[in-house]
Amino acid sequence: MNYQQLGSHGPKVSAIGLGTMGMSDMYGPADRSESIATIHAALDQGVTLLDTGDFYGMGHNEMLVGEALKGRKREQVQISVKFGALRGPGPGEFNGYDSRPAAVRNFIAYSLKRLGVDYIDIYRPSRLDPNVPVEDTMGAIADLIKQGYVRYIGLSEVGAMTIRRAQSVHAIADLQIEYSLISRGIEREILPTCRELGIGITAYGVLSRGLISGHWQKNSEKGDFRGRAPRFQGANLDTNLALVEKLRTVASKMGVSVAQIAIAWVIARAAVQEASIVPLIGARRRDRLAESLGALSVRLTPEQLAEIERAVPPDAAAGARYPDAQLAHMDSERS
Numbered sequence: 001m002n003y004q005q006l007g008s009h010g011p012k013v014s015a016i017g018l019g020t021m022g023m024s025d026m027y028g029p030a031d032r033s034e035s036i037a038t039i040h041a042a043l044d045q046g047v048t049l050l051d052t053g054d055f056y057g058m059g060h061n062e063m064l065v066g067e068a069l070k071g072r073k074r075e076q077v078q079i080s081v082k083f084g085a086l087r088g089p090g091p092g093e094f095n096g097y098d099s100r101p102a103a104v105r106n107f108i109a110y111s112l113k114r115l116g117v118d119y120i121d122i123y124r125p126s127r128l129d130p131n132v133p134v135e136d137t138m139g140a141i142a143d144l145i146k147q148g149y150v151r152y153i154g155l156s157e158v159g160a161m162t163i164r165r166a167q168s169v170h171a172i173a174d175l176q177i178e179y180s181l182i183s184r185g186i187e188r189e190i191l192p193t194c195r196e197l198g199i200g201i202t203a204y205g206v207l208s209r210g211l212i213s214g215h216w217q218k219n220s221e222k223g224d225f226r227g228r229a230p231r232f233q234g235a236n237l238d239t240n241l242a243l244v245e246k247l248r249t250v251a252s253k254m255g256v257s258v259a260q261i262a263i264a265w266v267i268a269r270a271a272v273q274e275a276s277i278v279p280l281i282g283a284r285r286r287d288r289l290a291e292s293l294g295a296l297s298v299r300l301t302p303e304q305l306a307e308i309e310r311a312v313p314p315d316a317a318a319g320a321r322y323p324d325a326q327l328a329h330m331d332s333e334r335s
């Protein structure tokens with residue numbers, strides 16, 4: 001495993017992080033013991049960065065991570081936690097955001113308890129709360145840092161202006177945001193802003209939620225988030241899977257899998273753009289984790305990078321990355 005500092009202000013983390021969301025939410029049923037075995041396998045192979053959210057399965061995901069970390073050295077892992085999304089008891093019910101300072105203190109109290117830890121490494125609002133100045137939210141997390149409950153501040157899916165406002169209150173370790181061969185919007189303004197301010201990026205959706213993993217098929221199960229995601233629908237799906245087949249041809253020539261080339265592309269693009277980017281992979285099984293970690297041995301040459309981008313040019317994907325209703329309140333979409 002390789003390690004790198006997350007931006008100029010963040011901790012030293014593994015070159016790939018594990019996102020645990022799908023072990024509790026969004027992607028249909030998951031196997032609890034396999035999920036824990038996957039977290040253990042990741043830690044055993046040197047992964048240090050685990051990403052969760054207090055709303056993933058309404059606390060289920062934090063309790064799962066807490067259970068997996070029992071008996072492990074606390075310093076062996078960096079736990080990244082998102083807060084602020086408001087859930088309801090109905091299936092898939094979301095009711096906006098709350099990032100008021102008092103809410104931040106409330107959320108973290110529960111997260112610490114569920115995770116079974118006395119501090120969180122990187123704490124971040126999951127989305128910008130339109131009713132609360134970001135400076136207030138940052139100030140509340142900065143207070144938690146002073147009190148020892150948090151080590152670093154992160155952001156998630158916010159645009160350049162918000163990033164600047166947040167960093168004016170406290171150094172930001174990383175921005176968590178979607179970035180992949182088929183989601184390159186951040187290259188316009190957000191990534192240059194992060195580079196300028198020394199903020200790292202933890203990239204999610206690197207496999208576009210499985211769509212560009214090489215394992216997704218037209219008739220794969222869609223009774224989850226992916227059933228509502230535009231890129232997985234009808235003619236969009238046909239266009240996108242045709243891109244995956246082009247990628248498969250390039251991957252086969254290199255003797256690697258589609259998922260590995262998609263992850264290696266993000267790592268290689270980080271170097272090209274002189275940015276600090278750590279892919280967060282959403283593996284929830286050990287075989288998927290092993291495949292993903294295999295990407296760390298793939299070194300793409302400039303010629304190979306160009307060949308990949310000829311197979312999947314920027315903006316080639318059909319359909320938006322989220323349903324319209326969700327995109328409408330994503331601050332990052334305004335950059």
Ligand SMILES: NC(=O)c1ccc[n+]([C@@H]2O[C@H](COP(=O)([O-])OP(=O)(O)OC[C@H]3O[C@@H](n4cnc5c(N)ncnc54)[C@H](OP(=O)(O)O)[C@@H]3O)[C@@H](O)[C@H]2O)c1
Binds near residue numbers: 082
């Ligand atoms: N900040 C935010 O707004 C935000 C949003 C979303 C996610 N995240 C974070 O980012 C993490 C990863 O994001 P993501 O879930 O969008 O990730 P992803 O890595 O793009 O997709 C993960 C899905 O791809 C499929 N897959 C196929 N081959 C795989 C392989 N070799 N390795 C891993 N997965 C493979 C799996 O689906 P099956 O298991 O169904 O086969 C898996 O659930 C999440 O766990 C979460 O912590 C953050």
